[in-house]
Amino acid sequence: MKAKVHITLKPGVLDPQGRAVQNALTALGFAGVNGVRQGKFIEIDLASSDRKKAEADLKSMCEKLLANTVIENYSIELID
Amino acid sequence: MKAAIIVFPGSNREGDVRDALVAVTGTAPLMVWHRDTELPKVDLIVVPGGFSYGDYLRCGAIAAHSPVMREVKARADKGAAVLGICNGFQILTETGMLPGALLRNAGLAFVCRNVTLRVENTQTLFTAAYNQGQELSVPVAHHDGNYFADASTLDRLESNGQIAFRYVDNPNGSVRDIAGIFNETKNVLGLMPHPENATDGLLGSTDGLPLFRGMVEALA
Numbered sequence: 001m002k003a004k005v006h007i008t009l010k011p012g013v014l015d016p017q018g019r020a021v022q023n024a025l026t027a028l029g030f031a032g033v034n035g036v037r038q039g040k041f042i043e044i045d046l047a048s049s050d051r052k053k054a055e056a057d058l059k060s061m062c063e064k065l066l067a068n069t070v071i072e073n074y075s076i077e078l079i080d
Numbered sequence: 081m082k083a084a085i086i087v088f089p090g091s092n093r094e095g096d097v098r099d100a101l102v103a104v105t106g107t108a109p110l111m112v113w114h115r116d117t118e119l120p121k122v123d124l125i126v127v128p129g130g131f132s133y134g135d136y137l138r139c140g141a142i143a144a145h146s147p148v149m150r151e152v153k154a155r156a157d158k159g160a161a162v163l164g165i166c167n168g169f170q171i172l173t174e175t176g177m178l179p180g181a182l183l184r185n186a187g188l189a190f191v192c193r194n195v196t197l198r199v200e201n202t203q204t205l206f207t208a209a210y211n212q213g214q215e216l217s218v219p220v221a222h223h224d225g226n227y228f229a230d231a232s233t234l235d236r237l238e239s240n241g242q243i244a245f246r247y248v249d250n251p252n253g254s255v256r257d258i259a260g261i262f263n264e265t266k267n268v269l270g271l272m273p274h275p276e277n278a279t280d281g282l283l284g285s286t287d288g289l290p291l292f293r294g295m296v297e298a299l300a
Contacts, residue, residue: 013228014253016188065145068138068174070181071228 001046003058004077007067008039042066054078081299083109083124086152086168088132088143093165093276097128100276104292114146123299124161125152127168129221129274139182139224140170149175161205161299162268166222169260169270178263178270179237180229185222186253192221194285196248197259197273201241204266209294216287218273220251225272227254227261237261244269 009015015037022036044061048054058076067074083101085094094111101109110120114132119125132143143149153175156162164172172178185191194217199210210216229237234256237243244260252272260271275288 014183014186014226016184016186016226016253020188065137065141068141068181070173070179071183 001049001051001054002079003044003046003054004079005042005044005058005062005066006039006075006077007042007062007072008074009037010071010073013071039072051078051080081105081124081296082120082122083126084112084119084122085109085126085128086112086114086148087128088114088130088146090132090134091128091130091167093129093167093274096274096276097126097165100279100288100292101126103279104289104296112148114143114148117147117151119148119151119155122160124163124295125155127152127162127164127171128276129166129168132167132171135167135224138170138174140167140172140174143167143171144174153177156263156268159265159267161295163206163295164268164270165274165276166220166225166272169272170224172268172270177268178261179233180227180261182224182272183226183228183253184224185226185251190221190223191225191251192219193251194219194278195251195259195273197245198248200243200246201262203241204244204262204269205298206262206266206269206291206295207244208298209290215248216245216278217285218275218278218288219283219285220273222252222272225252225254227252227258227272229255234258240264242266245271245273 018036018038062074197216246257275291278285278288
């Protein structure tokens with residue numbers, strides 16, 4: 001079973017990298033880029049085929065290591 | 081005073097901290113490898129600067145879950161003094177021993193220069209040798225030193241006297257100019273600047289020495 005985990009900065013947390021990317025896009029001539037927020041995308045391959053257990057494990061992985069919940073939100077997508 | 085320095089793959093300031101401690105105590109601290117789960121009994125534990133685990137995932141995130149950090153946390157809970165410098169500060173926030181987080185510098189650039197700090201609280205074992213409001217010249221060298229915490233956490237830090245140092249001229253966008261903080265019981269200090277690199281006239285400043293001298297006196 002595979003999982004896709006998206007980690008994004010919480011709203012209100014400054015994202016200087018996103019802002020730099022936004023400025024670079026504008027400099028390249030892409031008009032109308034109102035904002036860029038940069039995050040992380042992590043693919044995880046799980047041995048388990050138990051969906052419920054996988055969901056619980058992934059949540060725990062995000063809380064313990066993958067995301068810093070002081071500054072980041074996460075979302076988990078399971079793919080059978 | 082017995083001290084230990086925790087060393088991770090990618091730490092690079094452990095030698096500088098050792099030299100600073102030798103200069104004020106005359107004895108070498110223990111160097112403890114990150115895989116060790118047993119820590120000898122010491123008065124002070126230093127988590128030094130560097131790039132533990134290559135800053136993979138987030139600065140300090142992987143080091144925070146190494147076996148030795150569980151023991152460091154347990155010791156701090158029992159009252160041992162813990163000092164986290166630069167990457168060490170990032171590691172202490174990732175373990176939850178200190179509140180908040182360190183984000184990418186607001187200006188995006190790696191900042192490596194002397195900055196002026198103001199001492200905010202001298203009623204601690206780390207800062208007793210300074211004067212309230214004293215200004216210090218201490219180097220910073222970091223890419224992710226932009227301190228962040230939510231407003232209620234910041235208010236709590238301020239009302240509890242948990243702000244250790246503020247930048248006089250903020251180099252990285254840190255919220256409320258915060259350069260270093262204590263935990264609630266003031267036995268844990270984390271800061272982005274490098275006091276160990278301001279301990280000899282040859283380095284351009286000796287303003288970091290009172291921090292080490294003060295700790296030795298308090299923990300003797």
